[in-house]
Amino acid sequence: xxxxxxxxxxxxVGKKKITIWISAVVILISFGSIFLxxxxxxxxxxxxxxxxxxxxxxxxxISEVRNALEAMGSKDAMVQKFGExxxxxxxxxxxxxxxxxxxxxxxxxxQGRFKDKALEIRRVEVVGPKxxxxxxxxxxxxxxxxxxxxxxxxxxxxxxxxxxxxGIVALIHDIIVTFGAISIFDLEFSLPLLAVILTIxxxxxxxTIVIFDRVRENIKKMRKEDLETIFNVxxxxxxxxxxxxxxxxMMVILILFxxxxxxxxxFTTALIVGLLSGTYSTVYIASPVVLVLERYVSKRKKxxx
Amino acid sequence: MLRSLKWKFILYAxxxxxxxxxxLPTLTSELPQWWTKIFPSEKIHLxxxxxGGMHLILEVEAEKAVESYxxxxxxxxxxxxxxxxxxAGKVEREKRDQIILEVSGEKGKWEKLLSERxxxxxxxxxxxxxGGIWKIVLVLDSKQADxxxxxxxxxxxxxxxxxxxxxGVSEPEIALQGTDRILIQLPGVKDPQRAINLxxxxxxxxxxxxxxxxxxxxxxxxxxxxxxxxxxxRSVDPKTGGVKKIPYLLKEKTLxxxxxxxxxxxxxxxxFHESYVALEFDDIGAKLFEQITGANVKKRLAIILDxxxxxxPVIQERIAGGRAQITGRFDTKEASDxxxxxxxxxxPAPVKIxxxxxxxxxxxxxxxxxxxxxxxxxxxxxxxxxxxxxxxxGVIADIALILNIVLTLATLALFRATLxxxxxxxxxxxxxxxxxxxILVHERIKEELRWGxxxxxxxxxxxxxxxxxxxxxxxxxxxxGVLLYQFGTGPVRGFAVTLCIGILANIFTAVxxxxxxxxxxxxxxxxxKLSI
Numbered sequence: 139x140x141x142x143x144x145x146x147x148x149x150x151v152g153k154k155k156i157t158i159w160i161s162a163v164v165i166l167i168s169f170g171s172i173f174l175x176x177x178x179x180x181x182x183x184x185x186x187x188x189x190x191x192x193x194x195x196x197x198x199x200i201s202e203v204r205n206a207l208e209a210m211g212s213k214d215a216m217v218q219k220f221g222e223x224x225x226x227x228x229x230x231x232x233x234x235x236x237x238x239x240x241x242x243x244x245x246x247x248x249q250g251r252f253k254d255k256a257l258e259i260r261r262v263e264v265v266g267p268k269x270x271x272x273x274x275x276x277x278x279x280x281x282x283x284x285x286x287x288x289x290x291x292x293x294x295x296x297x298x299x300x301x302x303x304x305g306i307v308a309l310i311h312d313i314i315v316t317f318g319a320i321s322i323f324d325l326e327f328s329l330p331l332l333a334v335i336l337t338i339x340x341x342x343x344x345x346t347i348v349i350f351d352r353v354r355e356n357i358k359k360m361r362k363e364d365l366e367t368i369f370n371v372x373x374x375x376x377x378x379x380x381x382x383x384x385x386x387x388m389m390v391i392l393i394l395f396x397x398x399x400x401x402x403x404x405f406t407t408a409l410i411v412g413l414l415s416g417t418y419s420t421v422y423i424a425s426p427v428v429l430v431l432e433r434y435v436s437k438r439k440k441x442x443x
Numbered sequence: 444m445l446r447s448l449k450w451k452f453i454l455y456a457x458x459x460x461x462x463x464x465x466x467l468p469t470l471t472s473e474l475p476q477w478w479t480k481i482f483p484s485e486k487i488h489l490x491x492x493x494x495g496g497m498h499l500i501l502e503v504e505a506e507k508a509v510e511s512y513x514x515x516x517x518x519x520x521x522x523x524x525x526x527x528x529x530x531a532g533k534v535e536r537e538k539r540d541q542i543i544l545e546v547s548g549e550k551g552k553w554e555k556l557l558s559e560r561x562x563x564x565x566x567x568x569x570x571x572x573x574g575g576i577w578k579i580v581l582v583l584d585s586k587q588a589d590x591x592x593x594x595x596x597x598x599x600x601x602x603x604x605x606x607x608x609x610x611g612v613s614e615p616e617i618a619l620q621g622t623d624r625i626l627i628q629l630p631g632v633k634d635p636q637r638a639i640n641l642x643x644x645x646x647x648x649x650x651x652x653x654x655x656x657x658x659x660x661x662x663x664x665x666x667x668x669x670x671x672x673x674x675x676x677r678s679v680d681p682k683t684g685g686v687k688k689i690p691y692l693l694k695e696k697t698l699x700x701x702x703x704x705x706x707x708x709x710x711x712x713x714x715f716h717e718s719y720v721a722l723e724f725d726d727i728g729a730k731l732f733e734q735i736t737g738a739n740v741k742k743r744l745a746i747i748l749d750x751x752x753x754x755x756p757v758i759q760e761r762i763a764g765g766r767a768q769i770t771g772r773f774d775t776k777e778a779s780d781x782x783x784x785x786x787x788x789x790x791p792a793p794v795k796i797x798x799x800x801x802x803x804x805x806x807x808x809x810x811x812x813x814x815x816x817x818x819x820x821x822x823x824x825x826x827x828x829x830x831x832x833x834x835x836x837g838v839i840a841d842i843a844l845i846l847n848i849v850l851t852l853a854t855l856a857l858f859r860a861t862l863x864x865x866x867x868x869x870x871x872x873x874x875x876x877x878x879x880x881x882i883l884v885h886e887r888i889k890e891e892l893r894w895g896x897x898x899x900x901x902x903x904x905x906x907x908x909x910x911x912x913x914x915x916x917x918x919x920x921x922x923x924g925v926l927l928y929q930f931g932t933g934p935v936r937g938f939a940v941t942l943c944i945g946i947l948a949n950i951f952t953a954v955x956x957x958x959x960x961x962x963x964x965x966x967x968x969x970x971x972k973l974s975i
Contacts, residue, residue, distance in 0.1 A: 141832070238639070242636060262801040263801075264798065265800075266502075266796075269500060273933075280929075280931035281927070283929075283930050284922070284923035284924075287923060287925075292919060330864065332935065333865040333868040333934065336935065336938050337868055337872045344879060344916045347919055351911060379879075379882050383879040389821070393817055393820050393824065394817050394821065397816065397817040398817045401813065402813075
């Protein structure tokens, strides 16, 4: 079976002037949204605070939960419906004071007030501000180091610094776009979304390497052609695989998006954007970056001769 | 070629069977007795986010241990100065680790005392302020301070471990994290608040005399007599939930602490049917207690736990035998928890809970169920799609995919790694890469067939070419995964572990196992035309 005709001849990298602008605009929108929102909205995991997930045995109006919290003098607490009619998230974004004590207070007073409604406290998260900061810093460090590792390996395998750089630029592009989407959809950046970012790094670099690999192979075969043509041919040759793989993975994520329940809703939303960006960036970011860098390098070589 | 096919089959089959054996305990709990004796019975460890339970990170305020050590040194120094007749003005602890003292009289005398008995305190400065009074600032040796801190953390870890052991939680995990943090994982704990109270409590038991001559009224207004402290007895009214605080003016000096306890048990008062905690002292404690009670008959002795006065009974007579009791309006749970913390001993320094994550058992089950259902649906779709698109070769790819998941999970079981929600994300990524690897190989073989090659040659070339790509893309991701594991924490690591294992399994299944099947059907079965 053939989904994609094997002899496509799309001029992918020829459109780089347009696509670079598209990317620039998307990145600008991403930064703009993050800026307008006053930075990312960090969840309790990173910002510190209290998160309670409660469930009543019967349907319950959200205002009743709000009233209960107000009655106990918990002004900073925010209530939000979570999935079903009888499940709520209570969030206190506060980075100081005795959080543990406060969480205890909220729990006991809720349990006291809704005695007859069979309240179940399903999840409690209390994160001190220092812990959140530590987690953030360590995660960023781990990512930066893994980027370095990727760059070194790719540069080594392809004998060119530019390939490593192309891959990394594409990765950074994808991460910015995903963060932009997180900000635009007003999702909360918490641990599961960190996992999304890590997953996107994996997919994006995988995609990039597959095309670079074909380029490396074709350079040997097509000695007379210029690099731009080789990139185009390589992208076209691997087009079937790109669409199949991305399509399959996208299908899986869409299923998780629709059937995975509220817990992983944010997770899959961000993943969909990241995956689209990862596939796009391989063709329209990683490849042009390599082309531009290589052209620059060869020009300098000529000049020095 | 055929010969090596056979050997490869034996090797691959052995690995697959071994993996399935490792997975069986996770899949079913009804394995026969003899089974567990021969084969590993380790199940896949589910993270607390999946199975429910409590995750705590405590920070040991080790500085406080230094503080109380210096406080004790100061008290000793005060006594020593008095015993030796050295006239002393103020003797006070400053900051965390300093003592300021003002002494007068013969210089040699106090210098001798300081150098002989207080060599752990270094002299920071000393100056004559006039009138023969010397002001000396001592600071605790920094090595000694570090030693005290380290001891405090080790001891806190040990104490908390003891408490949790006695509390009775199955498979708790208690470990030091970094230099001053303690990680505690309690799977399936029923009453999280109770566990927190038990773990986080300092449980410093002290006996102090009441200052019956002191003016309590004045003290309440902030005028606390020299050498006294003001503490409260908190009593909660069980009906209204209101807290009543009764003030006590006590002598600051601690006569005895919980260090000399041998045992603490819950007992029931036969008269009032109220629970109390019966204390039993060790030999030193018993003697000390006898001395204290003997010397202070008719005075009131306060029993204090974590700066809360529990009771202050009048000493009727000298008490020998080393027994005492703590009363208060406990219910049985409270009394038994109190007995546990007293038996396990006090924490050498207070601890602060800086992170708590509790997942109720029903939520963990919900996440698993939803996750499992949607994962199964998507897995089924992927499997069907591969067969639909690649026909027989798709079946081969499916075998590889399923084997990949089996191998990854088996490895998790083997190394007793923990599967968490981010871990599942890592698994999904690695399965995605496995799908990709199979697609890469198949597309390559198709390409070669299009060039007019025979199936055999196409398979050879296809694998040869795709191999480089698969290795490069997988190794790159593996490098990222290893670095994430090495430098990341908790959730990042959980993700990295399953990703790395998944990638290794992927290289094995997508490159070697499928190759063997292709070789087998073309060479052995003699299939002339590839269904791809």
